[in-house]
Amino acid sequence: MRTPSRRRPRALLAAAAAGTLLAPLLSGCWAGAGGAGSGGDAINVLMVNNPQMVELQKLTAAHFTKETGIKVNFTVLPENDVRDKISQDFANQAGQYDVATLSNYEIPIYARNGWLHEMDSYVAKDSAYDEQDILKPMRQSLTADDGKLYGQPFYGESSFLMYRKDVFAEKGLTMPAHPTWEQVAELAAEVDGAKRGMRGICLRGLPGWGEVMAPLTTVVNTFGGTWFDKDWKARLNSPEFEKATKFYVDLVRGHGESGAAQAGFAECLNNTTQGKVAMWYDATSAAGSLESADSPVKGKIGYAPAPVEKTKSSGWLYTWAWGIQDASRNPDKAWKFVSWASSKRYEQLVGEKVGWSDVPAGKRASTYTNADYVKEAAAFQEMTRDAIEGARPTAPGVQPRPAPGIQFVGIPEFTDLGTKVSQEISAAIAGRQSVESALKKSQQLAEQISEEYEGR
Template identity: 85%
Template sequence: MRTPSRRRPRVTLAMAAAGTLLAPLLSGCWVGAGGSGSGGDSINVLMVNNPQMTELQKLAPRFTQETGIKVNFTVLPENDVRDKISQDFANQAGQYDVATLSNYEIPIYARNGWLHEMDSYVAKDPGFDQQDILQPMRESLTADDGKLYGEPFYGESSFLMYRKDVFAAKGLTMPAHPTWQQVADLAAKVDGAQSGMRGICLRGLPGWGELMAPLTTVVNTFGGTWFDKDWKAQLTGSGFEKATKFYVDLVRKHGESGAPQSGFAECLNNMTQSKVAMWYDATSAAGLLEANGSPVKGKLGYVPAPVEQTKSSGWLYTWAWGIQKASRNPDKAWKFVSWASSKQYEELVGRSDGQTGGWSNVPAGKRASTYTNPDYVKTAAAFQEMTKEAIESARPNDPGVQPRPAPGIQFVDIPEFTDLGTKVSQEISSAIAGRQSVDSALKKSQQLAEKISKEYKGR
């Protein structure tokens, strides 16, 4: 595993991590609004403002009733919450005891000493049932030192969604395990199947977590990689080039209107409004497409992420809970984490239909037991088993055909990737828009990646 370079002392690495995780690192001790942090019988939780998190906020009084611990929430949009988390945790200001972090940030934060390990708490809390957490999730939240630093709130992988009725009307059959070439052929055949319908939706919106997430899974299965095992940049390598040209060509020929501006939200809208016949994206989208009131509910089929040279290619992502090392109340923070990631919390959401939306809104994708719960299985019958299989087949430490210098499927788990991935995505989105060739985009991207290579070579 990687260790800090002798040319780059630990404090410098910490500064780089905070700076590239979407936030400038302020000098001195940063304290957020509210002053001196948590204490006594209260904890402060900083979290992203997605719907399942806000539902947790509604249900938190139940936790307080059970434990006597009051939870003070700060809820912000994703970019803003990452900004505030990186500032508070990097400085170990202790304003927030718990924060929502992804499997991208947690290994980086742990490496820099910003997080409290959780193994000691898990050992004393057998009712939490750590072995019930899906193995890829456990592994993705474990750092280089072998210790656990996060517990998942929910998880996702990626798969291919398609309109069963459209395929049936055209006499087409979706393979149980499609290749990308088969998907491209099918996209051509269903393009125009209904008025205004395109063959497939693929993200083209710039962003390391937008365009680069699905594209990197395509790169992996086409035999490419961002860096080889010695940190040599590979963006002009044959696998990366072939995958990118395939992706750009497919979305330009048979993809959604306005592809260079289309991210997850835009593709969700296109699928819901029958503007596309297929969509490759996050497994979490299925719950929205199959929700009551969705015009495409019951019309969709789901198959694993398409492949070429690998057995699987779905990504792995989780919003998880991390406890700040400087927390004044780590024991109480663990009690909250244990409650929020528990089987019992999922049951609470499922039973609180009038308050949360019920079983369709359970934060799934993290526990094996969720997928044996008859209430959840019934509600999510169309996609739940495929979601579980996608998560369990994800291989963050071995996602391609060659050894990697850092883990990650849809990202490279180094602090610099947020900046690198975003800049590369801008070049490739420009190619999707027809403003430059893929060769030109990758040549510029290779130069960007080579700067990272110089920093990491020899580690």
Template identity: 85%
Template sequence: MRTQSRRRPRRLLAATAAGTLLAPLLSGCWAGAGGTGSGGDSINVLMVNNPQMVELQKLTADHFTEKTGIKVNFTVLPENDVRDKISQDFANQAGQYDVATLSNYEIPIYAKNGWLRELGPYTRKDRAFDQRDILPPMRQSLTGEDGKLYGEPFYGESSFLMYRKDVFEKEGLTMPEKPTWRQVADLAAKVDGAQKGMKGICLRGLPGWGEVMAPLTTVVNTFGGTWFDKDWKARLDSPEFEKATRFYVDLVREHGESGAAQSGYAECLNNLTQGKTAMWYDATAAAGSLEAAKSPVKGKIGYVPAPVEKTESSGWLYTWAWGLQKSSRNPDKAWKFISWASSKEYEELVGEKTGWSNVPAGKRASTYDNPRYREEAAAFQGVMRAAISDARPRDPGVQPRPAPGIQFVGIPEFTDLGTRVSQEISAAIAGRQSVESALKKSQKLAEKISEEYEGR
């Protein structure tokens, strides 16, 4: 147990936490408050480049701007890049962007720092938006410590295992209804090479706390590991954490995609869609793209719950949501965009334009009651909703946790810690170091957080 004299005062800890989120400001070029910002009848939106977001960008001019007269200027970036840019603008309260895609990890932290505008007053006035229709896990995850609402979900997700039903059938293999990770590894070996250029499984290996660490941490949870125990002692050197990490690294190295250390969500989605892999463990949101009308694997994919070992379930809980910057020059117009992008109306639009299986689901109860959605998304909607309902963000493993989160630890320092640990894990996946070496370095990083939090 570390002595009290080694712990930093809480005021210094708060500064450290803010510094973690502000770290991107110290590197690269930043325009600061001199940026263009929004104004008049336009708003600026910064968002991640996931397929559902790209579709939103395509539909906005004809179906939102045409109706409201509000022009939306989009900046669309990959996940790691968009997180850096959002933290720059919101931490500085520069107001360059009115709205940004934030997750249920960032929103409570940003709200506590005073970077977001409360959305409750808007939802109470905007009865057509129907806030009560938003699924309770999503509402709760976007609420600050003060009990106020600071985000609206664009889509919600958990995680599950996706696999090529036709390939399994051809190989005489059966996917268990609730697979274990050991069973998945065995199946990955058997379907590796089932078709020319096809690998057994795709797993994220790209550095980033929201990339490789998201699926890996769910594996750690169900193998019995944890980042920190209830007393904030770092546990990355525990046998359970090492066993889970070694299992993940070995699986992706032996039967995973080529270039795994540089593969994230987008690359794995492409691999499964293009027939380069037989299985993929990742976000339930991917199903909409896989079952889209023009998808080459539409109707060929099976969906089962996230694999487990020691826990009953292991799927994560996540939402890409809209956050409204407190310093926005156009908050009312920004809300009109948010309310449209997260509305039943927008889901109807996507359903009519691109097919109901492709709607940004996982956020509204009414979506799962819609007969058109239930019919077109029949392959995955039941497994998807169950995964969201079964997610346990405050109790995801086999031991008590000091902070909420399934695929992350809900503290400001995790962005830096998770990213640095991810770099070590990715290096192990690339074969540049051993898992033992990666975790030894990672444990030292986590111990610095322990020193700050122990005794709380």
């Protein structure tokens, strides 16, 4: 039985959510950016360690800095670590970092809290940037309640299914044009062990609201489940949520990658590139790495829409975007970096210097009319754009939702809730507890959020 609690005002809820992430900052000393400071002709950029970001870091000094004289000090961290560090600096408005990679989950929340510098004033004066070329779902996802833009996408993504065409051909298997999850499970069993050391499928199991919970929540949506119903009742113990979670856990335990409980995006990318798995359900942005010139599996991968059950589509909508901290000492120079890093010109630079399949795509309409990109990314570019434009962040499931989001719930508390639930799910993947036990604990966690939001 739940203990009643008084509902707190929304501002206090946001502060409480931020406070859970500020704990490391408040409990001891915190050092940022390796001691390098922004100001003058330098800016500090904090970003996730995804392949496209690493390429950006390599290209910046010889191109952006050479052209503008602005030095960029990068701090590059894994996804879970970078989220914690960004929340610490931005929530405290410490100003250590001028620019950070934020997603379409954080940007509306951060903007509402006054932590971000609006970008409309810069866009209005920067005609070369061409804001209208940014795909509409991306623009909308980075616009806050006040109607202003607070982020610019570096790349956009949805999710789809990747599979080894050669392995399927050798086994006499055909990937359906629009696969269901039940079909995927059957195919995973068929291709498990098709080559020595090869497992049927890679699915994230690493704890983190942006790791295991991202793909799993899309499965929950299409199986008919939801985190909260329209009245904010927690529904993690519903038959649909349980069926989806049990399906996911059973699939990855039965035919998934070794060490699945510690495998996130990076580990699944490595497993797929190294031929250790025959299928992988994850971000469309992974295709660029799989099809790059030096990829051992280039040309061997097929692509199919995100698997479904009860919905017509199930792909997520996500962007790693640039946000400028409101406390930045150098917002004008920060915008110059953001404008360059998200520009058509930067995409052209990556295409020429690195390879067109490595372009940080999924954000601009012009990318998909660029003949060089279309030719090299032919295997996946059309399906990627279709997935992004077909994503339904306000209606991803079979029932009305109280907050936007496909692979997340768009409220400040989800950072903490999603992470805690992910730890329970990961423990089930590791075999340390049952799915029923994991969801019982998770439901109790979600009910605490229900108590704060019910009746609004």
